[in-house]
Amino acid sequence: EVQLQASGGGLVQPGGSLRLCCAASGFIFSSYAMNWYRQAPGKERELVAQISSGSGGRTYYADSVKGRFTISRDNAKNTVYLQMNSLKPEDTAVYTCAAGGRYSGQGTLVTVSS
Secondary structure, three states: OOEEEEEOOEEEOOOOOEEEEEEEEOOOHHHOOEEEEEEOOOOOOEEEEEEOOOOOOOEEEOOOOOOOEEEEEEOOOOEEEEEEOOOOHHHOEEEEEEEOOOEEOEOEEEEEOO
């Protein structure tokens, strides 16, 4: 059974940081590019960051988070991370992780508010 469980969300003040984790199981993790998406209320889902399969040598970031967010992966732990710094209220959303275009998991809520 494929599982992708995101964690690490919560309430943070503007300018703060959070690190999201996504633990994967049930498939060959290292073979898949991994994505973080987010969806804010009333808005479409947005691809936030992507990391290539294998060693993760290639990354992509949405313009809205470039320079503030960092995606990484640990294949030994079957886990992908999203380090989020300098958070803004507009980063408030449910964040989910996905394996390529094939598997997607439950999200974690990030709320940026004072």
